[in-house]
Every structure is written in C-alpha cells, then in structure tokens.
Amino acid sequence: MKLSKQFPLNALRVFEAVARHGSFTKAGDELGMTQTAVSYQVKLLEENIGEPLFLRRPRHIALTDAGERLAPKVTEAFAMLHEAVATVRGASEETLLIHSTPTFASQWMARRLGSFHLRHPATAVRLITSDTLIDFARESADIAIRSGKGNWPGLTCHRLMTIDFTPMLSPQLVASSGGINHPRDLLKLRLIDAGDPWWATWFEAAGVADPDLAGRPRSRLGAQSFEASAAIAGQGVAILTPEFYRDDLAAGRLVQPFPLVCRDDDWDYWLAYPENRRNVPKIKAFRNWILEEMNDGGTGA
Amino acid sequence: MKLSKQFPLNALRVFEAVARHGSFTKAGDELGMTQTAVSYQVKLLEENIGEPLFLRRPRHIALTDAGERLAPKVTEAFAMLHEAVATVRGASEETLLIHSTPTFASQWMARRLGSFHLRHPATAVRLITSDTLIDFARESADIAIRSGKGNWPGLTCHRLMTIDFTPMLSPQLVASSGGINHPRDLLKLRLIDAGDPWWATWFEAAGVADPDLAGRPRSRLGAQSFEASAAIAGQGVAILTPEFYRDDLAAGRLVQPFPLVCRDDDWDYWLAYPENRRNVPKIKAFRNWILEEMNDGGTGA
DNA sequence: TGGATGCATAAAGAGAACTTATCCATGAAG
DNA sequence: CTTCATGGATAAGTTCTCTTTATGCATCCA
Incomplete structure (x- = not known):
C-alpha cells in the first residue's frame, strides 16, 4: 500500500496550514500550491479521519470540534519536525570531517588549517588520519585527502599537488x-x-x-x-x-x-568527496579554500 | 513546487522506521513497502538534508552523527502526530450529533434514545432540533432527521416512516x-x-x-x-x-x-447523512439502530 | 445588479513513489 | 574455500497520487 494512504502526512501538513490561516487559498499560497490542491488534500484527510475538519461557510471556513482538537497538536508536531531537521541541517555545517593521509595532515594541513578557521569561524574541523582508503559509505567523513590517481568512482576529485x-x-x-x-x-x-x-x-x-x-x-x-x-x-x-x-x-x-x-x-595528492555532495556548503567552502591555498603556495604567497 | 520537495515528510517517516529497526528491509516490512522503496526514500532525505544519515556497513547499517541527532526528535514528532490523529479519530466516535425536527425529536427520539445508549454506551448523543433544513457542509452534524421527499443531493437517505x-x-x-x-x-x-x-x-x-x-x-x-x-x-x-x-x-x-x-x-420522515460518511462507525451504528427500532415499532415490539 | 471573493468539481497531465529484476559485497556454513 | 544467505544498491518500467487549468456556484459588497 502507498505510504500516503496509511497515514496522510502531506494532507496533515496542508490541514495545519489551513487551520493556521483559516483559508484554503492562503494556505495554498504559503505552501506554494493552488487552492484546488489544498481542497483536495483537506478532503482526503477528512475522509481518512472520517470526520469533517472544517465547516464551509460562505466567506470563511471554521474548524469543527474535531478540527479544533486536531490542529494544535499537529502544529506542534510539525514544528518539532522542522526544528529537528533544521538542527541537523545546521549542525552539519558546523563540523567538517576530514580524512587525510598522515603525511599530508602533519606536513601541510596542520600548519594551514588556521587560515581556514579564520575564513570560516563557524565551521569546526576534525582531522582524522589514516593510511587506508576510506569508503564514504562506511565511514563518517565529509572529504578525504588521498594520494593516488584521482579516478575513484563516485567521487569528485581535485588534484592538490603532484608528488x-x-x-x-x-x-x-x-x-x-x-x-x-x-x-x-x-x-x-x-x-x-x-x-x-x-x-x-x-x-x-x-x-x-x-x-x-x-x-x-x-x-x-x-x-x-x-x-x-x-x-x-x-x-x-x-x-x-x-x-x-x-x-x-x-x-x-x-x-x-x-x-x-x-x-x-602515478601518485598525486587529491581532494576527494562524494559527487552528490559537491554543493554542500561546508564542502564547497573547504574546496575553494584549499585550491586557493595550493595556488598561493605554488606562487609563493 | 511539489509539497514533498520542500520538506520530505514521507522520507522522514521512512527514516524514522529505519532508524528504529536498524534495517532498510525491516522498516520496509513495517511500512508495507519494499526494501527498494525504503532505500529510495532514505537517499532522498539524505540529499535533501545534505548529509548522510546512515553508514552502510556490510551486514548492518548505523546512524551517522547527523542521523543520531535527527532520529529521536523525529520519532517523538511522529508519535505526537499519530496520537493527535488517533485522538480525533477516537473522539469522533464518542459524540453523535443529531439534527432533528422538533416533533420527531420530542415524540419519537426522546423516548427511545435510551435504548441506543444501552446498545452503544460509549457514544454520547447530542440532539439538536430545528425546523430548517441543515446543510452538513455548514453545520456540525453527523446525521439529520428531516421530513421531505428524501431526494437531497449528496445525502444518503433512509425512509423512517410515512407521515x-x-x-x-x-x-x-x-x-x-x-x-x-x-x-x-x-x-x-x-x-x-x-x-x-x-x-x-x-x-x-x-x-x-x-x-x-x-x-x-x-x-x-x-x-x-x-x-x-x-x-x-x-x-x-x-x-x-x-x-x-x-x-x-x-x-x-x-x-x-x-x-x-x-x-x-410527499412528506415522509427520513434519516439522512452525507453519502461519503456512510461507513463512519457511529453513523452506521445509529442507522442500524433506528431502522431496527422502526421495524419493531411497526410490528409492536 | 454586477463584480469580487472563496471553495468545490471535472478533466487531464506531470512526475513522484513504488515494484520487479538484477547485481554486488559480506559473513556464515558445509 | 566454495556456496549460500543476508542486506543493500541500481536500473527500468509502471502506477496512481497529486497538481493544475478551467469552470461553476454561492455569498457579500458597492
């Protein structure tokens, strides 16, 4: 069975917006959908619950008893959901997890990370060193610095320096x-x-x-x-x-x-991260920073 | 934009189940969907949040830091949502709102409602009398007893008695x-x-x-x-x-x-309720009861 | 009385979400 | 050390939810 049939989450979200605005049309505006779609979703929820949630009066709608009882809890639950997701989204910006080879970490990163911190004070960096080629699917890591040929499947790679x-x-x-x-x-x-x-x-x-x-x-x-x-x-x-x-x-x-x-x-140093995360801000930030550093270092800044 | 794009609610629900079970397959079982669908939804959520939520290890998965942070709040929020809906669903069973003509209410219903209470002790009845033909879309009502021809559009009607x-x-x-x-x-x-x-x-x-x-x-x-x-x-x-x-x-x-x-x-008494609510338990219960009462009354029980 | 507002309904199209089929890796068992 | 079982990823195809456009109806206001 379709997930949305068992428990109409989207309909609940629409209901919540309608209850807040007291209007199908306004709720539709907020949610970026038409009044028609809102009407459809509300009806869906009403059928699922088996109880009308709104009284359709001429120029305005009103919550029924059932709707009145439902609305505040639903609002609260969605607020919690939003907050939870926002927290994770936000927190993920806070920590950048770097896996690096020991040599690169100690000889290059360690003495330059300060400049990254200066530019991105909100992002904490955790630098983990290991000689093994980490697998992003199995290890918690945002980016890796590796030596090799830079042709790892599924990863976007930037050459950092020749060895x-x-x-x-x-x-x-x-x-x-x-x-x-x-x-x-x-x-x-x-x-x-x-x-x-x-x-x-x-x-x-x-x-x-x-x-x-x-x-x-x-x-x-x-x-x-x-x-x-x-x-x-x-x-x-x-x-x-x-x-x-x-x-x-x-x-x-x-x-x-x-x-x-x-x-x-055959062995250069590479910056690598999962292709599909290339647009994650903290990864973008680090990529830009390290590539600049590399150029400056090469020209002697 | 599609609602589910802005904030992937269904994906969150799937994530919640996966986090609880520690397994895509088991979560799929619980939700009545295939492992594939679960995988799809989780990936969707991860892309939306911009952060992996699970580490895919050989024979089991583990929550990442981000997932670990997200899971408990999401579980709590969904519990709240479920409880809210269950409450309304349940409470809707508790009260049956009847609109009736004054005559029928006082001469027939009033002295027989006791037997309905006996059979359905959990259902409270509110009997409201008015001579106007109420509109179910505008008034809070579960069923109506009206005199007329029984051909009101959108309503299911049962003839109660001839006048x-x-x-x-x-x-x-x-x-x-x-x-x-x-x-x-x-x-x-x-x-x-x-x-x-x-x-x-x-x-x-x-x-x-x-x-x-x-x-x-x-x-x-x-x-x-x-x-x-x-x-x-x-x-x-x-x-x-x-x-x-x-x-x-x-x-x-x-x-x-x-x-x-x-x-x-031209004027009989009818039991009427919105077509689409014919299967609501309390309405079904009342319909069965009153039709039986009518038959018994006619044959003199 | 005519126009504006607000919701409902019908029909049709887009695309999300699900399934089936297949593959790959790992761990366990013979 | 194969072979099997487990658990997840991927590809392709399909279903059907959800959405939109178009339209209608009722009410309120000027």
Whole structure:
C-alpha cells in the first residue's frame, strides 16, 4: 500500500496550514500550491479521519470540534519536525570531517588549517588520519585527502599537488661527509629506506648508473614524516617531497643538495568527496579554500 | 513546487522506521513497502538534508552523527502526530450529533434514545432540533432527521416512516360533544388549525363534502406537538400522526375516533447523512439502530 | 445588479513513489 | 574455500497520487 494512504502526512501538513490561516487559498499560497490542491488534500484527510475538519461557510471556513482538537497538536508536531531537521541541517555545517593521509595532515594541513578557521569561524574541523582508503559509505567523513590517481568512482576529485621528490639531508651531515657535489656522493651516505622506489627513479634521472640500491639496508619507516625526522637528525639522506619541507629547508634543518626534482606520475595528492555532495556548503567552502591555498603556495604567497 | 520537495515528510517517516529497526528491509516490512522503496526514500532525505544519515556497513547499517541527532526528535514528532490523529479519530466516535425536527425529536427520539445508549454506551448523543433544513457542509452534524421527499443531493437517505394523519381529540371532548359517530360530527367541534391542508385531505377521504374549512379560525401552532397538547387539553380536534401519539392513545389522553388514516405522499420522515460518511462507525451504528427500532415499532415490539 | 471573493468539481497531465529484476559485497556454513 | 544467505544498491518500467487549468456556484459588497 502507498505510504500516503496509511497515514496522510502531506494532507496533515496542508490541514495545519489551513487551520493556521483559516483559508484554503492562503494556505495554498504559503505552501506554494493552488487552492484546488489544498481542497483536495483537506478532503482526503477528512475522509481518512472520517470526520469533517472544517465547516464551509460562505466567506470563511471554521474548524469543527474535531478540527479544533486536531490542529494544535499537529502544529506542534510539525514544528518539532522542522526544528529537528533544521538542527541537523545546521549542525552539519558546523563540523567538517576530514580524512587525510598522515603525511599530508602533519606536513601541510596542520600548519594551514588556521587560515581556514579564520575564513570560516563557524565551521569546526576534525582531522582524522589514516593510511587506508576510506569508503564514504562506511565511514563518517565529509572529504578525504588521498594520494593516488584521482579516478575513484563516485567521487569528485581535485588534484592538490603532484608528488615531487628529491634527496634531502641535514647540513651537519653534508659537512661531515666532506661535501655533496655530485649525486654519486650521496651513495657514500646511508640512504634512509633504500628500498623506496623513488631512489631508483631519482638516481636514474640524475644519470647515476647502477647505484646498487638493492644491497643497502632498508628501513621503511612507513611515513615520509618519519624519514624526514631521521634525516633532520642526521641519520642519513631521505628522499622527500620538498613542498612538505619548505619550512625545514628555509630554517636550515634540511638541505636539498641538487635542484633535480622527480615526479611520481602515478601518485598525486587529491581532494576527494562524494559527487552528490559537491554543493554542500561546508564542502564547497573547504574546496575553494584549499585550491586557493595550493595556488598561493605554488606562487609563493 | 511539489509539497514533498520542500520538506520530505514521507522520507522522514521512512527514516524514522529505519532508524528504529536498524534495517532498510525491516522498516520496509513495517511500512508495507519494499526494501527498494525504503532505500529510495532514505537517499532522498539524505540529499535533501545534505548529509548522510546512515553508514552502510556490510551486514548492518548505523546512524551517522547527523542521523543520531535527527532520529529521536523525529520519532517523538511522529508519535505526537499519530496520537493527535488517533485522538480525533477516537473522539469522533464518542459524540453523535443529531439534527432533528422538533416533533420527531420530542415524540419519537426522546423516548427511545435510551435504548441506543444501552446498545452503544460509549457514544454520547447530542440532539439538536430545528425546523430548517441543515446543510452538513455548514453545520456540525453527523446525521439529520428531516421530513421531505428524501431526494437531497449528496445525502444518503433512509425512509423512517410515512407521515400518516387522522383526527384526534380528548375523551372528555368526545363525551361533552355528545358522541362522535360520523366524520361530519367533527365539524361541530373546533378544529385546531383548520388551515392545515391535512384536514381537507382527510375529510375528502372520509367522504365529507365541502367541510367549509376556509371559514374556520386558523391557529397554526407551528409544531404538531403543540397541537397535540391543545387537543389533550380538550381545546378541539387536532389532526395528528398516530405513530407519535401511541402512548397518549394507549393512556386514554387522546382518542382516535375513526380508523381512517391518510398519508401525505410527499412528506415522509427520513434519516439522512452525507453519502461519503456512510461507513463512519457511529453513523452506521445509529442507522442500524433506528431502522431496527422502526421495524419493531411497526410490528409492536 | 454586477463584480469580487472563496471553495468545490471535472478533466487531464506531470512526475513522484513504488515494484520487479538484477547485481554486488559480506559473513556464515558445509 | 566454495556456496549460500543476508542486506543493500541500481536500473527500468509502471502506477496512481497529486497538481493544475478551467469552470461553476454561492455569498457579500458597492
């Protein structure tokens, strides 16, 4: 059976408006429908309840006893319903739930979120980090920042940055190693996670043949930021994304010995969110903000 | 714009059921619809609110924060709505509003309503008398008892009784007049409301030619029961409906001198109510009761 | 008396809501 | 480790609610 037959909700809403206005026509105006439709719905409700709700007098209508009894409760119930929905709609604007990779979160987001807060003071941000590719259908999340190819089905994706990489090490290590003048010199040092395929790519681009990476110790730390910490501590050379370590480079905690920067064509950083939520205000707000930030950052603002 | 677009009431109801059951399928069962329809409605609501309400996990679903916030209020609001409607539906059973002609009300209904109460103790009866033909659209009324032809548009009508009439007078008047042996003898007495067309009809049927009614004093008392009172008081002969004065005849307050009873073919008593309310329980109950009473009365139970 | 107001009714069209059929993923069971 | 059962998503098609337009009727007002 049709839902509306069992319990005529729409008719009740129309009834409520009519009771409030004391007029079919005015209620129709409020609800954006014709007087005819209002008449139809009221009749429907009256038939469902089995009791006339209005007395049709010449130039005005009046509630019957039954209508008089029904109206206030219905008004209250609808008010409650409206308030509940409005609350959720409103509250959903208040919190933005971001899932991000740990590296991006710590190296990029953490230090820039302040500017988002400044622009959108009413929106609280919860930043959750995980390496797994979250599923929007199963996890509570508004947007995700992921690395990958940006072709996830059902998601709208914006490329945030390409993942560049180049060797970095601490200035102290440069000094103690007697100077790094040629890419080949790096091989004299410990490579933090020599198993990282980025090394092979970079050495090849640098024209260093046969760096013998396979024989070196591998110590996958799991996250780029850990490798960076190790490099800053002078424990070796790490291959890092310069975008993430601009501050450390500027502060002299790290140096980038060669301008050669490689790019992983298959793995970029993406902003992603469900296609059908592209117009949710808080998502729109964040998208605009982060894309602007990315451009400013690239041009050095 | 469609009403359901502005504020998806049906979707909210579906959401409420799903939240309660924690399952699309079970909610569908409760609402008498398929799982598919439930899925559709939930998606609709989610799109309207701009926020997912459920997390679709493999074998079960869970409310999101937003859903968690929404559910209890929605449940409460719908409970209120249901209760309000149930109350009106119920209360409408409690009171039966009858409009009746004064004569029928006082001479027939008043002394028989007790038996209706006995059979339907939960239904209170309000008996309102008026001579005007009430309009169900303008007056609060469940049923009406009218005299007429029973062909009112929009109303279902049941013939209650034909309107018979025959002269009646008090036994004292019979005695003081020296006996009433022939219809012509009535003309020796005062005719209460000689202008009543019933007299002409009756005398004609009785074979009394030219009773010269026009020359007699006319005193329309307005209601048959007043004429009856006058007759009982010995003030003359009234032409009355015997059905209404069975008690008075039995008690000897009135006598019916001749068995000749005429019938007004154009004016019967009818039970009438709006066609579309024929299945309202209290109306059904009253209809059944009064029709039975009529039959019993006719056969003398 | 003629015009304005307010609701009812009829007919027809739009589109929402529901169903059937099918698919996919997960968890449980043999 | 298949196979089955469960629970939901999706696609396509259909039904029928709801709405609108057009019209009528009654009342009130000038």
